[in-house]
Amino acid sequence: MPLENGILMELQKILEEKVKEAVKSIYSADLPTAEFQPTRKDFEGDVTVVVFPMLKVVKGNPVEIGTQIGDFLQTNVAEVGKFNVVKGFLNLVVADSYYLDFFNSIHGKQNFGYQEPNSKDAIMVEYSSPNTNKPLHLGHIRNNLLGYSVAEILKAAGHKVYKTQIINDRGIHICKSMLAWQLFGEGETPESSGLKGDHLVGKYYVEFDKAYKAQVENLVSEGIDRKTAEKEAPLLVEAQEMLRKWEAGDPETVALWKNMNGWVYEGFDTTYKNLGVDFDKLYYESDTYLLGREVVEDGLQKGVFYKKGDGSVWIDLTDEGLDEKIVLRADGTAVYMTQDIGTAIQRVNDFPDINGMVYTVGNEQDYHFKVLFLILKKLGYSWAEKLYHLSYGMVDLPSGKMKSREGTVVDADDLISNMEETAAEISQELGKLEGYSKEEKQQLYRTIGLGALKYYILKVDPKKRILFNPEESVDFQGNTGPFIQYTYARIQSILRKANNVRLSAVETSIGLHQKEKELLKQIQLFPETVQLAAENYSPALIANYVYDLVKEFNSFYQQVSILGEEDKTKRNFRVLLSKKVGEVIRDAFRLFGIDVPERM
RNA sequence: GGCCCCGUAGUUCAAUGGAUAGAAUAGAAGUUUCCUAAACUUUAGAUGCAAGUUCGAUUCUUGCCGGGGCUACCA
Numbered sequence: 001m002p003l004e005n006g007i008l009m010e011l012q013k014i015l016e017e018k019v020k021e022a023v024k025s026i027y028s029a030d031l032p033t034a035e036f037q038p039t040r041k042d043f044e045g046d047v048t049v050v051v052f053p054m055l056k057v058v059k060g061n062p063v064e065i066g067t068q069i070g071d072f073l074q075t076n077v078a079e080v081g082k083f084n085v086v087k088g089f090l091n092l093v094v095a096d097s098y099y100l101d102f103f104n105s106i107h108g109k110q111n112f113g114y115q116e117p118n119s120k121d122a123i124m125v126e127y128s129s130p131n132t133n134k135p136l137h138l139g140h141i142r143n144n145l146l147g148y149s150v151a152e153i154l155k156a157a158g159h160k161v162y163k164t165q166i167i168n169d170r171g172i173h174i175c176k177s178m179l180a181w182q183l184f185g186e187g188e189t190p191e192s193s194g195l196k197g198d199h200l201v202g203k204y205y206v207e208f209d210k211a212y213k214a215q216v217e218n219l220v221s222e223g224i225d226r227k228t229a230e231k232e233a234p235l236l237v238e239a240q241e242m243l244r245k246w247e248a249g250d251p252e253t254v255a256l257w258k259n260m261n262g263w264v265y266e267g268f269d270t271t272y273k274n275l276g277v278d279f280d281k282l283y284y285e286s287d288t289y290l291l292g293r294e295v296v297e298d299g300l301q302k303g304v305f306y307k308k309g310d311g312s313v314w315i316d317l318t319d320e321g322l323d324e325k326i327v328l329r330a331d332g333t334a335v336y337m338t339q340d341i342g343t344a345i346q347r348v349n350d351f352p353d354i355n356g357m358v359y360t361v362g363n364e365q366d367y368h369f370k371v372l373f374l375i376l377k378k379l380g381y382s383w384a385e386k387l388y389h390l391s392y393g394m395v396d397l398p399s400g401k402m403k404s405r406e407g408t409v410v411d412a413d414d415l416i417s418n419m420e421e422t423a424a425e426i427s428q429e430l431g432k433l434e435g436y437s438k439e440e441k442q443q444l445y446r447t448i449g450l451g452a453l454k455y456y457i458l459k460v461d462p463k464k465r466i467l468f469n470p471e472e473s474v475d476f477q478g479n480t481g482p483f484i485q486y487t488y489a490r491i492q493s494i495l496r497k498a499n500n501v502r503l504s505a506v507e508t509s510i511g512l513h514q515k516e517k518e519l520l521k522q523i524q525l526f527p528e529t530v531q532l533a534a535e536n537y538s539p540a541l542i543a544n545y546v547y548d549l550v551k552e553f554n555s556f557y558q559q560v561s562i563l564g565e566e567d568k569t570k571r572n573f574r575v576l577l578s579k580k581v582g583e584v585i586r587d588a589f590r591l592f593g594i595d596v597p598e599r600m
Numbered sequence: 601g602g603c604c605c606c607g608u609a610g611u612u613c614a615a616u617g618g619a620u621a622g623a624a625u626a627g628a629a630g631u632u633u634c635c636u637a638a639a640c641u642u643u644a645g646a647u648g649c650a651a652g653u654u655c656g657a658u659u660c661u662u663g664c665c666g667g668g669g670c671u672a673c674c675a
Contacts, residue, residue, distance in 0.1 A: 339675085490639085496634055
C-alpha cells in the first residue's frame with residue numbers, strides 16, 4: 001500500500017535497507033525483512049528494530065547483534081543519532097531535523113492523511129436498511145454510524161463510494177401496522193396527533209401486537225392449542241390477507257401502504273438529518289423482492305442449484321461446511337436469499353464501476369451473508385470476491401435485548417435529544433459561552449451531544465456487543481467525544497490569539513521539546529491509520545488514534561507555553577504545530593461525522 | 601446437537617506474535633495569580649481455566665467453563 005508522502009515510511013525503507021546491509025556486511029547473511037515498531041514510551045528512542053526475528057538468519061546474542069547493527073546505522077544513516085539496546089530491542093533516536101522536515105512537508109497541506117481518489121473501482125456501502133413499521137432505535141444508530149463512518153473512511157483512503165440502503169417497505173410486519181391503524185386508528189395522522197410519522201406507525205405496530213396476543217390468550221382459554229391459536233388468530237389471518245391484497249395490487253391497500261410509508265419516510269428523514277447521515281441511492285424492497293428468480297434459473301442451468309421433488313430450488317453447501325439452503329420456494333416465489341442475490345446483481349448493473357460492497361448488518365446474520373457471498377461466487381461474479389459483511393454486535397440493555405413490540409427500546413430521537421440536553425446542562429454549568437446567541441448555543445449543544453454519542457459508539461470494536469445502560473448517561477469526560485472537541489476548541493482559541501503567524505517553513509535547527517517530538521510522531525501516523533482503518537473497516541482504529549493524539553497534545557499544552565514562548569521561532573512553530581493538531585482532529589472526526597466547535 | 605462471535609482492573613474500552621498488558625471512569629492525593637480545569641500530574645487495581653506451538657502468547661491451536669447469536673419454504 002503506497003503511502004502519501006509517508007516520510008516515516010521512507011525513513012523506514014531506508015532503515016530496512018540499511019539493516020539488511022548491516023547484516024550482510026557484518027554477518028554475511030541475507031535478512032528477508034526487518035521488523036520495526038514505534039519505541040515504547042518508557043525507553044529512549046523513536047523507532048525500534050526488533051532483533052529477535054534475525055536470530056533465524058544470524059546466530060548469536062541478541063544484545064550483541066543489536067549493538068553491532070546500531071553502530072552500523074549510526075555511522076551510515078544520517079537520521080540516526082543515538083541508539084540503545086534493551087534485550088533484543090534496538091532503539092534508535094531519530095534526529096529532530098527529520099521530524100521538522102516532515103512537518104515542513106505537510107504543515108500547509110490541506111487534507112493531510114486523506115488520499116486523492118485513486119481507484120477506478122467503486123465500493124457500495126449499505127447501511128441502515130430499516131423496516132418501515134417502527135421508528136429507529138439505538139441498534140439502528142450503531143448501524144447508521146458504523147456504515148456512514150466506514151463509507152467516509154473508505155473515501156478518505158482513496159476509494160469511490162456509493163452509500164445506499166434497502167428499505168424493507170413490504171411484508172407481513174408492515175401489514176400489521178396498517179391493519180391496526182385501520183381498526184383502531186380513527187383516521188389519526190401525524191398532523192392530527194402531533195406524533196412524528198414513524199412513531200405514529202410504530203404505535204400501531206405495538207397496538208397490533210397487543211391485540212393479537214389478547215386474541216391468542218382468548219383462544220387458548222377456549223381450549224385451543226397454543227400453536228394453533230398463534231397461527232389462526234383472526235388478526236394474523238387478516239394481516240396475511242392484507243399482504244395478499246397488496247401483492248395483487250389492490251388499489252385501496254396500496255394507497256394505505258403508500259400513505260403510511262410516507263409518514264414513516266418523513267420521520268426517518270428527520271432522524272437521519274439529526275444524525276447527520278446520508279445516502280446516494282435508495283433501494284426499496286417493494287421494487288426488488290421479485291429480483292433474483294431469473295438468476296436462479298440461470299444457476300440451475302449451470303448446475304449451481306438443484307431442484308427438489310416439490311419444485312423448490314436449493315444449493316448444497318455441505319462441501320464448504322455449511323448446510324443446504326433454499327433459494328426458491330416450491331411455488332416459485334422468492335425468499336430473502338433470492339432477493340439478496342438479485343439485489344446485488346442489480347446494483348452492479350446500476351453502477352457498473354462497483355467492484356466491492358460492504359453490508360452493514362448485525363452479526364445475527366453472519367450465516368446469511370456467508371451463504372450469500374458463496375452463492376454469488378459460485379455463480380461466477382468476479383466482484384463476489386470483494387464483498388464484505390460489516391458485522392457488528394447487538395446493542396443490549398441491562399434488561400436484555402431491545403424489543404420494539406414490547407416497547408423496551410432506546411428510541412433514536414429520544415436519545416439524540418437527551419444527549420443535547422445533557423450537553424446543554426454541562427455547558428451552562430461551566431458558563432464559558434458569553435457572546436453566543438441562543439441559536440449558536442443550541443447548535444453547539446447539538447455538536448457536543450452528538451459528538452459524545454457518536455464517539456461512544458464508534459470507539460468500540462464493531463464486533464463487540466455494546467451494553468447500554470440508559471440510567472448511566474454517556475460520559476462527557478475522559479475518553480469521549482467532548483474531550484476531543486474541547487481540545488480542538490482550545491487550539492482554536494490559541495489561533496485566535498496568535499498574531500503574526502508565519503506560514504513559512506520552520507528552521508530545522510530549532511531543537512525540539514520532547515513533547516513536540518511526540519506530537520510530530522503521532523501526527524505522522526495519521527495517513528497510515530486511515531489506511532489501516534479502511535482495510536479493517538474499523539472506525540475504532542481512528543478513535544484510538546485521535547485519542548492518543550489529543551492526550552499527547554493536552555500534556556504538551558500543560559507543560560509547554562505556546563503563546564508565552566519568547567523565542568519567536570519556537571513560538572511560531574508551536575502555533576503551527578497546534579494548528580496542525582487541530583486539523584488532524586477535525587479531519588479524523590469528519591470520518592465519524594462529528595463536528596468540532598470553535599469554542600466550548 | 602452442529603456452526604459462528606465474545607470473555608482483559610469494580611465498570612466501559614485498548615494492545616500488526618514483542619519490552620514492565622495501555623487508557624478512561626469510580627476510589628485516594630495534588631495542580632487555577634499561567635494560552636479554556638469538559639484539562640493536567642501522582643497513586644492503587646486486570647488477561648475465565650488447562651495444555652500446546654514459539655526465543656517470546658491477551659493475540660495462534662486444542663479442550664473445558666461462562667455470555668450472546670445462527671441453525672425457517674420470515675425478512
